[in-house]
Amino acid sequence: MSSILTNNSAMVALQTLKSVNSNLQKTQGEISTGKSVATARDNSAVWAISKVMESDVKGFKGIADSLSLGESTVAVARNAAETVTDLLTEIKGKVVAAQEENVDRAKIQTDIVALRDQISSVVNAAQFNGLNLVKGTDDVNILSSLERSGDGTVTAANITVARQDLTTTAGTYGNGDSLAGNITSSAASIDSTGAANDLELTFAGSATDNLVVTLNGTTFTQAFDTDAATTVGALRSQINQAGLTGIAAGGSGAVLELANTNSFDNFAVSWDSGSTNTVAVTNNGNSADDATAATGTGNATLVYRAEEVVLSNAAKVNEGDSYRITVNGNDYDYIAGKGENMADVARGLKTAIDNGAETGVSTRVVQDATTDEWKVLVDYDGSDATAGATMSLSDAGQEGGVASGGLFGLDNIDATTDAGADAALDNIETLIQNSIDSAAAFGSAEGRIETQSNFVSKLMDSLKAGIGTLVDADMEEASARLQALQVQQQLATQSLSIANQAPQNILALFR
Incomplete structure (x- = not known):
């Protein structure tokens, strides 16, 4: 049936042309923008x-x-x-x-x-x-x-x-909680005579006994002479005449008193009286290792003259932790920085003391081979006429300080004296390492x-590249599709034209 009111062919051709034009417009947009997804309307996700x-x-x-x-x-x-x-x-x-x-x-x-x-x-x-x-x-x-x-x-x-602080600032001592439990001095004073750590051997032998004493490998043998006091006196003279550096033999009567005045060097001591229970031992300080009872033989260690300031290896060091060693009434402080440990604190305290003006005072930092604790050794040689034979020694610690600079002590290096040059040589190594x-x-x-x-x-x-994969147009594909759509557009236009001419054919029926 033909109708002049409804042209189905034209409607189909028109829809086809609209579809082709829409695709063509989209393809032209891809070519002009270079994107297959240019707006949210194209593909929202x-x-x-x-x-x-x-x-x-x-x-x-x-x-x-x-x-x-x-x-x-x-x-x-x-x-x-x-x-x-x-x-x-x-x-x-x-x-x-x-x-x-x-x-x-x-x-x-x-x-x-x-x-x-x-x-x-x-x-x-x-x-x-x-x-x-x-x-x-x-x-x-x-x-x-x-x-x-x-x-x-x-x-x-x-x-x-x-940050790595390479300034020379001394820092500011804290006023927070006490850290006194982390630092301990071995004595309240430093005795320049070495008497604080001496060793007393009291000989009570008989005519059959010789007294043999060995100091760091040097052996002294004294035969019994008249009585115990005479025997010990002769041995005392032998030791003093040997000129062992820093070793003094004193005492009176039958007592041989051995003192070590070396700043930082220990001396090994052993003895043999030839019989049992003929040497009574008195230990002062921490000089004896196993000499704990009256015995004919034994050995001990004459500890260096310097006193020890021991830093706890169980304590954590936080920034601002302030530690102090007081020598002869003068305070020497080091305030820890971020990431430092007790080794740094020990070296800092040593530097602080070395920078001070204490006559005859020298220091050394060591780590105990048994406990791994760091120690600051502080020695006094008795050369300060005002201080006399001893200098006081104490310690303290508190939280909440302002850290010392990483080159703390550099400003006070003084190589014009023997003591200053010696201290500077040790301290400059710490600064270089920092x-x-x-x-x-x-x-x-x-x-x-x-x-x-x-x-x-x-x-x-x-x-x-990932964004391009998602939204960029495939230009080769778009070019081919454009040509195809252009042909489709022409064909759709021609089809619509033909469909629109269909009602003209109805006129022929009325001629």
Whole structure:
């Protein structure tokens, strides 16, 4: 049936043409924009994903800038620490030269002061955009990544760079809770005569007994002479005439009193009277190892003259923990910095005492081979006429201080005297190690930042590629589809034209 009111063929042709035109418009849009998903209308899910990823790319561009800034800042600090290490090494050379007595120590000290001032200049100038990593103790966070969880939550990740304080500040002693339990002095005073740690051997032998005493491998043998007192007196003379450094044999009657006045060197002692229970032993201080009873034979250790300030190896060291050794009424403090331990505290206290003005006082830091505890050994040689034969010794500790600088003690290095040159040689090693540790820490941080920067660059490339896969148009396919749709458009237009001509054929029926 034909109708002049309803042209089904034209409607079909028109719908086909509309469909072709719509596809053609979409294809032309892909070609002009280069995207298959240009708006949320094209594919809302894919468009949403792509926009999230594009925001991440934008964020990572900012992170790349942050990493570049952080890397430059750390590089400046590393170069400063390396320069300080070189300058400290030069100071060490000057200090070594000052060990000789026939050199001009005043000129050497002038060179040391110039190098010290240069170190201060380097530390103060080592900033990048106002941030100096070799001053202070607060850590610095460098934005390194964005972490997106499955629920869409985004958190920032940081690379933490620890400041390495290379200043010479003394710090501020704390006023918080007591840390007295972490530091213990072996005595309340330092006796320059060594009497505090001497060993008394009381001989009660008979005519058949010889008395043999060995000191650090040197053996003294005395045959019984008249009585015990005469025998001990003769042995006493033998020991004193041998001229053993720092060893004095004293006492009276049948008592042989052995004292060690060496600052930091122990002496081994053994004895043999030839019979049982003929030597009574009296131990003063901590000089005896196993001489605990009257016996014919035995051995002990004559401990060095210096007194010990023992630091607990069970205690954790926190930033601001303040420790003090008081010698002759004068306080010498060290305040721990971030990440330090008892070894650092011991060396800091030694430096503080060495920088003081105590005549005849010398120090050494040792670690106990048995307990692993760190000890500051403090010795007094009796040369201070005002103090006399002994100097008082005490200790203290409190929380809540302001940390000493990593080069604490550098300002007080004095190579103009024998004692100063000796102390400087030991202390400069600590300062060099501190600067080396600082440079190494900055080097590790710089390497990590560089690695993260390279990763972020590659990550951005991967994200961009992923976004392209989601939304970019396949131009080869779009070109082929465009040509096909153009042909379809022409055919649809021709079909519509033919369909529109169909009612004209009805006119023929009325002619």
